[in-house]
Each structure stands twice: as C-alpha cells, then as structure tokens.
Amino acid sequence: MKRRLLRTTTQTLTHAVILAASISLALMPSSGRAGSTDLDSDGIPNVVDPDIDNDGIPNAMDRNVDGGVAKTGPHTGRYIGDRLDNDNPAEKDIDGDSLADDSLGEKDTDGDSKRNDDTVEKDIDGDKRDDDASTEKDVDGDGLDDDSPEEDDIDGDGLDDDDDSETDIDGDGISDDSDDDVDGDGRRNSDSTENDTDGDGRRNGDATEHNDDGDSRRDREDDDDDNDGNFDEDDLDHHQENDELEVQVSLKAEPTAPKEGRARVKIQRMATGKIELEVDAGDIQVGEYEVIVNDVVLGNLLITGDDKSSKGEQEFETNPNKAGELPLPFDPAGLPISLRRGGVVIYKGTVPMTPPLDPGNTATQIGVGETVLARTTDTPVGARAEASVEFGPAGATELEVEVHQLPIGNYQILVGEAVRGTLKVDAALTQGTSLKFRTQPNTPDDLLLDFPVGGAPIAIVGAGVTYFFGTLPASPTLVVTPGTPEADDNGGGTPVVGMLAAGAGLTAEASGKVQVQFGVAGAVSFEVEVEAIPVGAYDLVVAGIVRGVIVVADSGQGLRGKVRFEAVPNSPNELLLDFMPSGQTITITQGGIGFFSGKTPTQG
Numbered sequence: 270m271k272r273r274l275l276r277t278t279t280q281t282l283t284h285a286v287i288l289a290a291s292i293s294l295a296l297m298p299s300s301g302r303a304g305s306t307d308l309d310s311d312g313i314p315n316v317v318d319p320d321i322d323n324d325g326i327p328n329a330m331d332r333n334v335d336g337g338v339a340k341t342g343p344h345t346g347r348y349i350g351d352r353l354d355n356d357n358p359a360e361k362d363i364d365g366d367s368l369a370d371d372s373l374g375e376k377d378t379d380g381d382s383k384r385n386d387d388t389v390e391k392d393i394d395g396d397k398r399d400d401d402a403s404t405e406k407d408v409d410g411d412g413l414d415d416d417s418p419e420e421d422d423i424d425g426d427g428l429d430d431d432d433d434s435e436t437d438i439d440g441d442g443i444s445d446d447s448d449d450d451v452d453g454d455g456r457r458n459s460d461s462t463e464n465d466t467d468g469d470g471r472r473n474g475d476a477t478e479h480n481d482d483g484d485s486r487r488d489r490e491d492d493d494d495d496n497d498g499n500f501d502e503d504d505l506d507h508h509q510e511n512d513e514l515e516v517q518v519s520l521k522a523e524p525t526a527p528k529e530g531r532a533r534v535k536i537q538r539m540a541t542g543k544i545e546l547e548v549d550a551g552d553i554q555v556g557e558y559e560v561i562v563n564d565v566v567l568g569n570l571l572i573t574g575d576d577k578s579s580k581g582e583q584e585f586e587t588n589p590n591k592a593g594e595l596p597l598p599f600d601p602a603g604l605p606i607s608l609r610r611g612g613v614v615i616y617k618g619t620v621p622m623t624p625p626l627d628p629g630n631t632a633t634q635i636g637v638g639e640t641v642l643a644r645t646t647d648t649p650v651g652a653r654a655e656a657s658v659e660f661g662p663a664g665a666t667e668l669e670v671e672v673h674q675l676p677i678g679n680y681q682i683l684v685g686e687a688v689r690g691t692l693k694v695d696a697a698l699t700q701g702t703s704l705k706f707r708t709q710p711n712t713p714d715d716l717l718l719d720f721p722v723g724g725a726p727i728a729i730v731g732a733g734v735t736y737f738f739g740t741l742p743a744s745p746t747l748v749v750t751p752g753t754p755e756a757d758d759n760g761g762g763t764p765v766v767g768m769l770a771a772g773a774g775l776t777a778e779a780s781g782k783v784q785v786q787f788g789v790a791g792a793v794s795f796e797v798e799v800e801a802i803p804v805g806a807y808d809l810v811v812a813g814i815v816r817g818v819i820v821v822a823d824s825g826q827g828l829r830g831k832v833r834f835e836a837v838p839n840s841p842n843e844l845l846l847d848f849m850p851s852g853q854t855i856t857i858t859q860g861g862i863g864f865f866s867g868k869t870p871t872q873g
C-alpha cells in the first residue's frame with residue numbers, strides 16, 4: 270500500500286530526527302525546556318514521571334501535560350514547558366518524552382502510565398475527552414483527524430489500523446468485533462454518513478477494501494461487513510463482494526396466469542457460503558402457492574390483498590435466521606422453478622446462476638462474456654437480444670446490448686434494476702441495433718460504464734413492457750474447440766447430456782439422446798437425436814406440447830434423425846428455442862405410439 274510505504278519512510282525519518290535530538294539533548298545541560306528528558310529537573314525522566322511539569326496535576330488529569338507552573342523542585346513558581354494544550358494540533362509531543370505522538374515508539378501518548386492499547390486507557394491523548402466520545406476526533410492526539418486518509422494508526426499503539434493483529438482500532442477498550450463505532454470518529458457504524466467504518470482511509474466500497482469494519486473477519490467471511498447490526502443480505506448499504514451480487518429474473522406466465530400478474534425469483538450467494546432465494550408475485554389471485562424447485566416443494570408463497578391489488582413474497586435460506594424464512598436444503602441455482610396452486614402451474618422458469626465464488630483474490634480474467642437474453646410472452650415472434658461484456662484485468666470495461674427485429678420505438682436498458690440507457694430502434698424489424706457502455710467512451714454514441722455489470726440482472730423494457738431479461742456474464746465465456754457443439758455462438762457452455770428410455774419392441778441398437786446447453790440466463794440450446802428406428806417423421810413432445818418433428822432417414826451410416834433448437838438460430842435447420850427445455854418430461858411418438866421417453870437434463 271503506497272500510503273503505508275510513505276508512512277514507513279516518514280517514520281524512519283522521524284526516528285532519525287528523534288535519535289539526533291536525543292544525542293543533542295544528552296550533550297546539553299538540563300535546562301527545563303520542553304523537549305528535555307526531565308522537564309522539571311526532579312531527577313525522574315519524563316517518560317516515567319507521573320507529573321512531568323511538577324504543577325501538582327497528575328499527567329492523567331492535566332490538560333497540558335508538559336507545560337505549567339512548577340509547585341516544587343528547582344523551578345518552583347516558574348512556568349516551564351510549552352503552552353500548548355494536549356488537544357492543540359500544534360502539540361506534537363504531549364508528554365514531552367522526545368517521542369513524537371505519531372511515532373511507532375510512543376506507547377503512552379499522554380504519559381499517564383497507561384499504555385495506549387491498555388483496556389483501562391480511556392483517554393489516550395489526555396485531552397479530557399473519552400476516546401469513544403462523539404466529540405473526540407483525534408484519539409491519539411497526533412494532529413491527524415481520525416477520518417483523515419493519512420491517519421493509519423488511530424489509537425497510536427504502533428499497529429496500523431488495517432493490521433490483522435489490531436483488534437481495537439480506536440483504543441477504547443472495546444473489541445472491533447462488537448464496537449458500534451470502530452474508528453472512534455463519533456459516527457456510529459450504522460450512520461448513513463459513515464463510509465469508512467474502520468478509518469483506514471479506504472471507503473467501504475473501495476475495490477481494495479476487504480475488511481470494512483477492521484474486525485477479526487474479512488468481508489468474505491463476515492455476515493455483517495460494516496458491523497452496523499444488519500446482516501449483509503438485508504443491509505441496504507452493504508457493499509457486495511464481486512461474488513455476492515443478487516441476480517433476479519422474471520418467471521414466465523403460463524396460460525393460467527392473469528394477464529396483469531407477475532412473478533419473480535431472486536438468488537444471492539454470500540461469500541460466507543449462505544444462499545438466499547426469494548420468490549415474489551403480485552396481482553394474482555390471493556391464496557397460497559407452492560414453490561417448487563426441481564420437483565421439490567420448498568414451501569408456500571402466501572399472496573394477500575384484494576381483487577384490485579395483491580402481493581406476497583417468501584424467502585428461503587440455507588441457515589434461516591429471521592422470522593418467516595424457510596429452510597433451503599440445496600443450491601437452487603440453474604434449476605427449474607414453478608409456482609403451483611391446486612395442482613396447476615401458474616408461473617415457471619429457471620433460478621438464475623450466481624457469479625462463482627472465488628476463494629482468493631477476485632481478479633477478473635481478460636476476455637469477453639456473451640449471453641442470449643430470455644424472451645417474454647410479449648416479445649414479437651422472431652425478435653431476439655444479446656448482451657456481451659468485455660473484461661480487463663481490473664474488471665468489466667465494456668457492455669454491449671444488441672436487439673434484433675423489434676418494432677420502432679425506444680427501449681430502456683435496465684441493469685441492476687436501474688435504467689442505464691435508452692436504445693432507439695428507428696427501422697421496423699431492424700436486423701440489429703445496439704447500445705454500448707464503456708469505461709472510457711471513444712465515440713459520441715458510447716455511454717459511460719460507471720456501474721457494476723458482472724453477474725448483474727438485465728432487462729429490456731419498452732413502454733412499460735418487458736421484452737427481454739437475463740443475467741450478464743460474471744466472467745469471460747469459456748473457450749472451446751471449434752467444431753464442437755458447444756462452440757456455437759450462442760453464449761453457452763458445455764452441454765448437459767441425458768439418454769432416453771427406448772419403448773417396447775425396439776431393437777437393442779435403438780437409442781435416443783437429449784442435450785441442453787446452458788448460458789448464465791438459462792438454456793440457450795436444446796437438441797434431440799435418435800438412431801436405429803424406422804424411417805419416418807416423429808413428434809417431439811416436451812411437457813405435453815409438440816415442439817417439433819424429427820425426420821429419420823438413412824444417413825449413409827445408419828438410420829438417424831435430429832432436431833435442434835437455439836435461442837439465436839443461425840442456420841436454416843435450427844428452430845427458435847422459445848420454451849423452457851430443462852427438467853421437463855419428453856416423449857418421441859408416431860401415430861400415438863411412444864418410441865422414447867424420459868426427462869430433459871438440468872444444469873449440473
């Protein structure tokens with residue numbers, strides 16, 4: 270840390286000056302001046318003298334430890350020492366022991382025989398203000414305000430405030446783990462204006478600040494990063510680590526859902542390992558709805574209100590610690606989720622993925638991450654949208670959002686639930702219109718990228734209607750070997766493959782295979798292939814709905830047939846993936862006869 274290096278240099282120079290001064294003083298006769306080793310010439314060195322100026326006031330009670338009228342001794346009746354009160358910014362050596370107050374060697378700033386780091390020392394600089402008083406702005410009296418970026422040892426105990434062995438930053442005798450004003454600046458940790466909880470010169474949101482409150486737990490292991498009494502997942506001013514971003518998506522309305530209704534799912538994985546899943550819905554029929562993840566009923570979502578307005582939310586957590594929270598027995602990321610009432614599914618979708626946990630430094634890989642955004646029921650046929658994020662060594666440097674075949678109009682780009690820009694489509698069924706955000710804009714059309722994007726939720730909204738949604742990549746897209754299925758430009762990773770069960774009467778060579786490829790916003794491709802069954806056309810039925818036809822013919826290497834769906838079709842043989850393919854029942858039939866059956870794979 271540059272500031273620490275500067276401080277080390279300064280301290281070295283300070284020690285050199287002190288050493289030189291000490292040598293000079295040793296060669297001089299005791300004169301009773303401030304700065305001598307025995308100010309009152311009583312034979313007791315200042316460093317251990319309980320009344321340095323012999324004014325009859327013990328150092329612990331003296332507003333000017335090294336200056337006053339001597340009551341006894343060789344200077345009786347004379348004013349000796351300086352005339353600077355202990356809290357005067359010009360006072361650099363309160364106890365006149367030749368050690369500067371900001372020196373690492375100064376362990377007892379006010380000379381009261383109580384070390385600065387002693388739990389019974391409540392007024393380190395002897396200015397008559399308790400160290401934890403709201404009016405105490407310079408705990409160790411070294412002339413540096415406790416909030417100053419240059420002040421890196423608030424209590425003057427010789428330990429840097431961000432040192433792992435510093436357990437009481439402001440020296441008030443209260444451990445940083447339980448102190449409600451860690452840096453002793455008079456502002457409670459929970460104060461809205463407190464943006465540097467531990468007073469180490471780095472704001473809580475700084476990328477280099479990994480321990481906001483300076484306690485024994487770094488932010489990644491701390492449930493309350495700034496020690497304000499609010500758990501991080503509920504704290505509105507919590508500064509999330511790179512891997513703690515909340516990701517939220519809307520669920521797809523089934524035909525049974527009211528037109529004006531809505532439902533959403535949000536997931537957050539804390540660096541401590543805690544996972545929180547929240548489901549909310551509104552403007553639907555009041556009552557209880559089952560929340561089902563991967564065919565497991567987690568609990569019920571209660572919707573209250575009336576015919577005009579209704580709403581409800583339910584939280585699930587791996588270790589519930591608040592009233593109303595229900596247990597979350599497994600990691601739901603990437604699994605199918607639905608809301609069901611009376612046996613009827615009202616909404617369904619996929620729990621979004623969270624950014625991966627990084628056990629060490631969260632430095633970002635260099636590269637580009639791409640994703641295809643999911644469509645809603647209001648999205649025009651054929652329309653699609655993609656988003657890409659460029660990553661540099663320090664994080665995201667560029668975000669590009671591109672839409673295709675949307676009607677003329679203005680569309681708002683929401684990232685992290687805030688409007689970041691407006692994309693203008695000025696040609697009907699345009700083949701491509703994009704908006705770019707850059708940390709260093711280089712064209713008049715570029716917008717400034719000054720907000721977090723990695724792993725953040727994104728939506729494209731026009732006239733109050735959501736057309737696309739998804740999650741931005743948290744890291745560059747995995748590089749794969751060209752020519753493999755996962756190399757298709759659809760923003761996905763390695764496909765998850767499952768085998769289908771063959772029906773009665775088929776030969777032993779007959780086989781059916783299904784694969785689903787996932788991106789950060791959900792499934793981006795879906796493919797079904799069959800072999801060694803009779804020539805002909807077969808219906809592909811997913812979740813009870815015919816989604817396509819598989820034509821089996823002689824390929825020269827046997828009888829084969831295949832159908833492929835992609836979120837962004839890029840060849841004439843690919844169909845549009847506009848349904849949820851993962852975790853669904855699947856059958857391949859012809860004339861009412863089942864040839865294969867099974868279940869589509871989910872994200873592993």
